Amino acid sequence: MSNIKEMIKENYELSKKLTSKNDEIYTNLVCYLRTSALDELEAEEIIQEIIGMILEAQERGEDIEKVIGHDYQTFCDSIIESSQPKKFTWRKLFSSLEIAIIGIAILWPIDLVFNYLPQMIKKGRLILDYQMNLGFLLSAAISLLAAVSLFHYIGKNSFKITNEEQQGHKWRQFILLWAVMSGFIALLVLISLKLGSLILFSVKIYYLAAVLAVLYLLIRAVKGKLPN
Numbered sequence: 001m002s003n004i005k006e007m008i009k010e011n012y013e014l015s016k017k018l019t020s021k022n023d024e025i026y027t028n029l030v031c032y033l034r035t036s037a038l039d040e041l042e043a044e045e046i047i048q049e050i051i052g053m054i055l056e057a058q059e060r061g062e063d064i065e066k067v068i069g070h071d072y073q074t075f076c077d078s079i080i081e082s083s084q085p086k087k088f089t090w091r092k093l094f095s096s097l098e099i100a101i102i103g104i105a106i107l108w109p110i111d112l113v114f115n116y117l118p119q120m121i122k123k124g125r126l127i128l129d130y131q132m133n134l135g136f137l138l139s140a141a142i143s144l145l146a147a148v149s150l151f152h153y154i155g156k157n158s159f160k161i162t163n164e165e166q167q168g169h170k171w172r173q174f175i176l177l178w179a180v181m182s183g184f185i186a187l188l189v190l191i192s193l194k195l196g197s198l199i200l201f202s203v204k205i206y207y208l209a210a211v212l213a214v215l216y217l218l219i220r221a222v223k224g225k226l227p228n
Contacts, residue, residue: 007044014051022054022064025072028158032076035155037085040095046079073159094223101216103144108212111136112205115196130205135195139188146184 011030018026029050033043050068057067068075112130120127 004041004044007041007048011044011047011051014048014055017055017058018051019058022058025064026051026054029072029076031155031158032073033080035152036076036080037087038080038083039085039089039091042083042085046083091223091226094219094226098216098219098223099148100144101212101219103147104140105212105216107136107140107143108208128205129202130208131199131202132208133196134198134200135192137200138195139191142188142191 015023015026030047033047036043038046053067054064057064116127116130
C-alpha cells in the first residue's frame with residue numbers, strides 16, 4: 001500500500017515538470033490507465049515509465065507524438081493488452097470495499113444533517129438512535145454506483161472529451177450533465193419519499209460510526225498485506 005502511495009506522490013511531483021501541452025496529454029493518459037483493468041500498483045508503474053519517457057523527450061525538445069504516437073488511446077490499449085491484467089484480484093475486491101465504506105461515511109452524515117438535525121432542533125435534544133431505512137441504503141448504493149460509473153466513464157473517454165472541448169462542444173456536455181444530474185436527484189428524492197419510512201433496524205449513532213471506522217481500518221490493513 002505504501003509503495004502505491006509513494007509512487008502516486010512521486011508521479012505527481014514529476015508531472016510538475018511537464019509543459020502545459022504535455023501535462024494535458026499526460027493527465028488524459030493517467031485517467032485512462034487508472035480506470036482500466038490494470039491493478040493499482042501496475043498502473044502506477046506504467047504511468048511512471050510513461051512520464052519518464054515524456055520528460056526525456058521534452059528535454060530533447062521533441063514532441064510527445066514522437067514517443068507515443070498520435071493515437072494516445074491506442075498507445076494505452078497496447079500497454080494494457082501487453083500487461084494482461086486479471087479481471088479479478090483480491091486487491092481489486094478490497095479496493096471496491098474501501099470505496100464503498102468511504103462512500104457510506106460521506107453520505108451518512110449528509111443524511112443525519114438533513115433528516116436528524118431538524119428533528120433535534122425541533123425537539124431541543126440530542127437524538128442518538130439512528131433508524132436505518134431502506135430508502136437511505138438504496139440511495140447510497142445508487143449514488144456509489146453512479147459515482148464509480150462516472151469516474152470510469154470520464155477515464156475511458158478522456159481523449160474523446162478533450163477533443164470535443166477543443167471543438168467547442170462544452171455547451172452540449174453542460175446540457176447533458178444538467179439533465180442527468182436533475183434526473184438523478186429526482187430519483188433519489190423519490191426513493192427517499194417512497195422507501196424512507198421502511199425501517200430496517202435501529203442503532204446508536206456512535207455504534208454505527210465505530211463499525212464504519214473499524215471496517216475501514218480492517219479493509220485497509222488487509223489490503224496492505226495483499227501481495228502486489
